Amino acid sequence: MPSDSFKNTPSDGRLSRLLDRDAISAWLFLLPALSLLSLFVLYPIGYLCYLSFTSGSFTREGVHWVGLRNYWRLFLSPDFWQVLGNTGYFTVATLIPSVLIPLALAVLLDRAIALRGWLRAAYFIPSITSLVAAGLGFRWLFQTDGAINAGLTLFGIAPIPWLQDTTWAMPVLILLSIWKQLGFNMVVFLAGLQTIPTSRYEAAELDGAGAWQKFWHITLPGLRPTLIFAAVTTAIFTLRSFEQVYVITGGGPLNSTNLMVYYIYEQAFAQFDFGYAAAAATLLLIAAIALVYWQLKATEETE
Template sequence: MTALITNTLDVQPPRRRLGRPSRIAFLFIAPYLFFFVIFRIVPALAAIALSFGSYSISGKVDFVGIENYQRLFADPLFWNALGVTGLYTAVAVPGSVVFSLFMAQLANRSIRGMRVYRTLFFLPVVTSLVAAGLVWRWILSDNGPANWFVGLFGVPPIPWLTSGDTVVQSLAIVGIWGGFGYFMLIILAGLLAIPAEFDEAAKVDGANAWQRYWHVTLPQLRPTLLVVVILSFIGSFQVFDLIYVMTSGGPVRSSYSLVFFLYDQGFHYFDFGFASAAGVILFLITFGVSAIQRRVFGDNQS
């Protein structure tokens, strides 16, 4: 009996070898993995290490422990940048989801020329944000087309980019415009993947169009909307190019985002250890909130 048990324990499951399709697939993704490690993982690890040191222009690095993090949390400019980023995200994420969902519903209609409209909707995504930012800065200037348009209705000129009360919201609107085409395609793919039988069954049961959309379409879109929310949140929390081109963090640092703070400390003041500490905090925030969103949406999906 003992020998039987011993022989049974000695038997190991056979090793699974990669089949030819798996090896071919790995060859295709190997270049991406290589560049991902070189340009993402290695810089991230270097930034984490640098956040615990003091880096001089001469190349010398002195270990300072958590001093950079202590300075960071005691710096009111950091908390201002975090608040600006939070406000931008609070406007941009819901706006992106709602507007992209609305445009995806329009793009899902079977009408003549819809492929052309879908292409036009996607144009902001492939447009250079620097060029688009310059155009939007002109549109939202004090004497620009935006104020001319609202003036037709008797509204006084709005300081879109020159007032701390409106600059972040204005930038968020431009950000929504710049990214909705990409999110629209993701949601459109989710809409096209919903079986038509679900809608037909609800129609047979007497549900109207709104009830079918609310109780059939939206629940089926929940995983897709989760992807859109997470991607929109990450993009909003890392906003930099629009702010750099349109306001440069002004007026009076009213649009001074967290990434702009990181850039300013690293490349204007050359305090790379301090900037790296801010980058680590930025990563932890985006990773943590994304994980919470996934957990909440996952529980609701279950």
């Protein structure tokens, strides 16, 4: 006869917890959400990774395993490296103002108690505006005979071919993206400011600290998790930018505004090179996952 010490093993305990009525009920409630998540998120991601190792096609007969050939083509393609440089430039140039400007506005609005609600709503309007509609508006403003050039001529400045010049086309897309992201980040920073205890500012005032010292030593450290969140969400927003390019420039002139998502779209639905496009999309997915992982690790360190 086995001893009683072998009757209740750790595996039996885990199994009993899994078969517990509350656990079964929880899994039943989660089942619809998990099914939808698997169908619309996990399966497409898995199929994307599989497609990146094939010739790529929407038909079963057209799929042929090619291994790492699509990734090798990416690294040998001058167009891919140009698009990668465009995306990096666009991301950095959008990210920095999209964090610093909303941070400054949030600090100012946190003190403007009377007008905070109205100003918050005014700055948040771009975030709920359709990006396609905003893109059409910016395209009208910055066309050769548009309102911006009309204003410049009033000051004796010659019209600038904003959307036809390789130097000026990308700044137009960056300006639109900053305008779009500004309100969301401002509201996030306002929420973060509410979590900083006012007692810290009162103690700093008693010690004779000035406005800049309070901002540098109290506000910024208190907003570190919020800053990380805003930076990561803005970076992901810029990495997945498509509507701006599609509506305003179409990737031109001379491929100078072609960003990664638009490049993937062109390769998949203009060139019908689905395997190659899937490889580029997989690399973009890895970059986004790396950003989210860094955010989680950095947030854990601040807690």
